Amino acid sequence: MTNRQMPKKQGESEETFATAPGRPEPDPAPPAADLPATAWAVLGLLSFPGERTGYDLKKWADASLRFFYWSPAISQVYAELRRLESLGYATSRRSGPEEPRARRAYAITAAGRAALAHWSRTDGCGPAVLKHPLVLRVWLGHLAAPERLRELITHHMAATEAELKEVRDALARAEGVTGWDHPCVALRWSERQRAAELELARAMLDDLAQLGPGLGRIAPEADEPGARQAPWDAPTHG
Numbered sequence: 001m002t003n004r005q006m007p008k009k010q011g012e013s014e015e016t017f018a019t020a021p022g023r024p025e026p027d028p029a030p031p032a033a034d035l036p037a038t039a040w041a042v043l044g045l046l047s048f049p050g051e052r053t054g055y056d057l058k059k060w061a062d063a064s065l066r067f068f069y070w071s072p073a074i075s076q077v078y079a080e081l082r083r084l085e086s087l088g089y090a091t092s093r094r095s096g097p098e099e100p101r102a103r104r105a106y107a108i109t110a111a112g113r114a115a116l117a118h119w120s121r122t123d124g125c126g127p128a129v130l131k132h133p134l135v136l137r138v139w140l141g142h143l144a145a146p147e148r149l150r151e152l153i154t155h156h157m158a159a160t161e162a163e164l165k166e167v168r169d170a171l172a173r174a175e176g177v178t179g180w181d182h183p184c185v186a187l188r189w190s191e192r193q194r195a196a197e198l199e200l201a202r203a204m205l206d207d208l209a210q211l212g213p214g215l216g217r218i219a220p221e222a223d224e225p226g227a228r229q230a231p232w233d234a235p236t237h238g
Contacts, residue, residue: 038072042080043116051105054078063170067190081106157201164194
């Protein structure tokens with residue numbers, strides 16, 4: 001018999017039974033719809049005070065979400081808004097004739113807020129997905145000239161430094177804004193992540209410098225037909 005099936009003791013009230021130690025707390029929200037994470041991210045942007053157009057949401061995603069998740073294309077933002085509205089998680093309002101340009105503003109509904117809160121408490125975050133194009137090219141460094149690898153890393157460092165400045169600018173705008181405490185926590189993580197990325201890139205340059213000229217390159221004859229690497233020489237098992 002599970003905890004949810006345990007009978008009440010005689011004289012025990014419903015409230016006492018529901019909150020007794022050892023019993024799971026009831027979840028006031030109904031199960032959330034099975035949506036992709038991007039839909040929840042768009043709904044999350046709507047969970048902050050105020051109405052926003054799809055264009056507003058895209059701009060905010062570019063200035064926040066992309067630093068730690070990703071920023072969906074404007075077409076995907078509107079596709080998710082239509083899906084959220086069809087589920088009753090969002091509502092929209094078209095501007096009146098007094099405004100110079102027609103615009104549709106979206107807001108989260110009570111059902112949408114409850115579903116988002118339920119989803120945010122669930123397990124299943126999973127490991128962070130790392131796809132690093134630069135590291136993949138360094139992994140294939142036996143096919144590249146050493147100076148080209150150093151050039152790629154230097155360009156990556158310059159782009160990371162530019163992103164770090166953007167993160168710090170976004171953090172400066174967000175700090176002190178009522179209700180934005182948790183976005184600030186996420187942006188501080190993004191700031192530390194970019195700073196760590198720079199340190200890793202510097203360490204990679206040092207590692208390459210230790211290789212010396214020609215070290216790590218594969219001889220051309222290794223590509224000849226019939227040439228095979230002995231299983232015990234493989235750098236990884238398999």
